[in-house]
Amino acid sequence: MNLLRLPACTLVLAVLAASCTHDARRLAGPDRGPSFSGVASNSQRPLWTDADDYVVEYAGSGAQLGAAVAAAGGHLVRIHPEVNVATVDKLSAAGAAQLARAATVRSVTRDVLMQFVPSVENAHFQLAVDPGVATVSPATTLDPSQAIRFQRWQWNMRAIHANQAWPTGIQGQGARVAILDTGIDDTHPELTGCVDRTLSHAFVLNQNTTGGFPAWGDDNLHGTWVASQICSNAFVLASIAPQATLIAVKVLSKTGSGTFGGIIAGVLYAANLRVNVINMSLGAYIPRNEDRLGRLNALLAKVDNYAASKGALVVAAVGNDGVNLDSDRDSIEIPAQSGSTMGISATGPIGQANFDQLAVYSNFGRSGAAVAAPGGNLLPDGSVATLLDLVAGACSRQTLNPDFADCRSGIGYVFGVGTSGATPHAAGVAALVSSRFGNSLTAGQLRTRLEQSADDLGKQGVDLFYSHGRINAFRAVTQ
Numbered sequence: 001m002n003l004l005r006l007p008a009c010t011l012v013l014a015v016l017a018a019s020c021t022h023d024a025r026r027l028a029g030p031d032r033g034p035s036f037s038g039v040a041s042n043s044q045r046p047l048w049t050d051a052d053d054y055v056v057e058y059a060g061s062g063a064q065l066g067a068a069v070a071a072a073g074g075h076l077v078r079i080h081p082e083v084n085v086a087t088v089d090k091l092s093a094a095g096a097a098q099l100a101r102a103a104t105v106r107s108v109t110r111d112v113l114m115q116f117v118p119s120v121e122n123a124h125f126q127l128a129v130d131p132g133v134a135t136v137s138p139a140t141t142l143d144p145s146q147a148i149r150f151q152r153w154q155w156n157m158r159a160i161h162a163n164q165a166w167p168t169g170i171q172g173q174g175a176r177v178a179i180l181d182t183g184i185d186d187t188h189p190e191l192t193g194c195v196d197r198t199l200s201h202a203f204v205l206n207q208n209t210t211g212g213f214p215a216w217g218d219d220n221l222h223g224t225w226v227a228s229q230i231c232s233n234a235f236v237l238a239s240i241a242p243q244a245t246l247i248a249v250k251v252l253s254k255t256g257s258g259t260f261g262g263i264i265a266g267v268l269y270a271a272n273l274r275v276n277v278i279n280m281s282l283g284a285y286i287p288r289n290e291d292r293l294g295r296l297n298a299l300l301a302k303v304d305n306y307a308a309s310k311g312a313l314v315v316a317a318v319g320n321d322g323v324n325l326d327s328d329r330d331s332i333e334i335p336a337q338s339g340s341t342m343g344i345s346a347t348g349p350i351g352q353a354n355f356d357q358l359a360v361y362s363n364f365g366r367s368g369a370a371v372a373a374p375g376g377n378l379l380p381d382g383s384v385a386t387l388l389d390l391v392a393g394a395c396s397r398q399t400l401n402p403d404f405a406d407c408r409s410g411i412g413y414v415f416g417v418g419t420s421g422a423t424p425h426a427a428g429v430a431a432l433v434s435s436r437f438g439n440s441l442t443a444g445q446l447r448t449r450l451e452q453s454a455d456d457l458g459k460q461g462v463d464l465f466y467s468h469g470r471i472n473a474f475r476a477v478t479q
Contacts, residue, residue: 052089345375
């Protein structure tokens with residue numbers, strides 16, 4: 001067994017620590033720490049910037065909209081007739097105003113470019129590299145717990161009783177999970193065979209063009225870390241649903257930024273494939289009453305509801321601001337609080353003790369989080385008590401970040417923390433449940449199963465900190 005080399009650089013994909021301790025100060029109400037965008041924008045850059053595109057909601061036919069766009073001097077980039085939403089570029093301010101006056105148009109909103117996951121440059125990192133793992137035989141799908149680092153690293157899988165669920169034989173067969181993120185690196189041996197390469201799609205192109213990588217590949221590393229929680233080949237790490245199929249939908253750039261229009265397109269693409277689960281380990285904490293963001297979020301909620309109508313359970317990170325979402329009336333976490341999306345909060349140990357405590361950074365509140373799941377934990381000051389308190393995952397070999405050259409040249413693994421990591425745990429359990437019932441459940445039925453099978457933590461019943469409880473993979477596939 002190879003010993004891992006731990007370089008001095010540290011990966012924490014979402015080091016978003018609130019200044020509060022666990023339950024005591026949370027009861028006092030919101031206590032904000034830096035948000036996803038705050039961490040990524042700690043150089044005093046704005047929370048968002050103007051994008052070149054406009055998001056348009058329309059009535060009538062696509063032909064009518066096309067004529068109105070052309071008359072305004074614009075170009076129709078994408079049209080989504082199923083929800084009457086389109087993306088338009090090449091509009092001047094005057095052209096946008098003209099388009100807004102067209103009889104067929106309901107609204108014209110300039111899109112924004114926003115940091116939806118923390119930039120690699122502004123996060124703190126912990127990287128583990130084992131150049132020799134390629135020679136290790138993968139575990140059988142019947143026993144992913146034989147992965148060589150399962151016992152040492154993966155408290156998270158044990159916390160949700162995934163190791164008890166695997167022997168039932170229900171391991172996600174036939175379930176399809178779309179990962180809307182920075183892409184997936186399926187050239188990593190841990191993920192080879194997990195991804196449907198034909199159906200995967202990029203709305204933001206992979207900028208790593210050196211190795212013949214697909215457009216939907218992961219030039220960041222966030223999406224690969226997320227994806228490996230759901231499906232892996234159990235060389236080094238086990239996963240929750242190793243026989244599920246992943247579909248990469250790249251909606252975020254190499255820096256983790258994206259637009260509402262891109263995410264809307266990604267959700268609709270996945271929904272129209274009739275996937276069972278859509279995982280969005282991304283988010284932003286935005287002002288509730290900012291008009292432009294409010295209009296864009298309303299359209300995002302519309303497409304999330306459309307996805308549910310197509311049978312896809314949409315799960316999203318509830319955010320890392322340490323905020324009581326029930327009492328904060330000024331801001332909203334998107335997309336976790338958009339439409340019918342199921343928000344996921346994070347739990348994790350400190351010093352490998354108390355594995356089910358709510359993470360110090362995690363947002364909470366019944367209005368945002370439906371269930372909790374392992375996301376890793378930090379000390380109240382934002383530092384790491386021990387590497388093993390974090391969540392381990394595969395590192396993209398396509399990352400363009402120079403600090404992760406070891407990932408490009410070898411077989412890398414990273415440790416991260418955040419509700420970004422908690423979300424795919426819920427998606428993975430949803431894939432198990434879907435598989436158990438022949439992949440025929442509705443989004444509502446899937447959500448109910450996850451909520452009803454969760455371990456009730458905190459106060460009895462649905463409570464402020466854990467909502468319906470921490471997910472339990474074994475109960476989900478057996479009760």
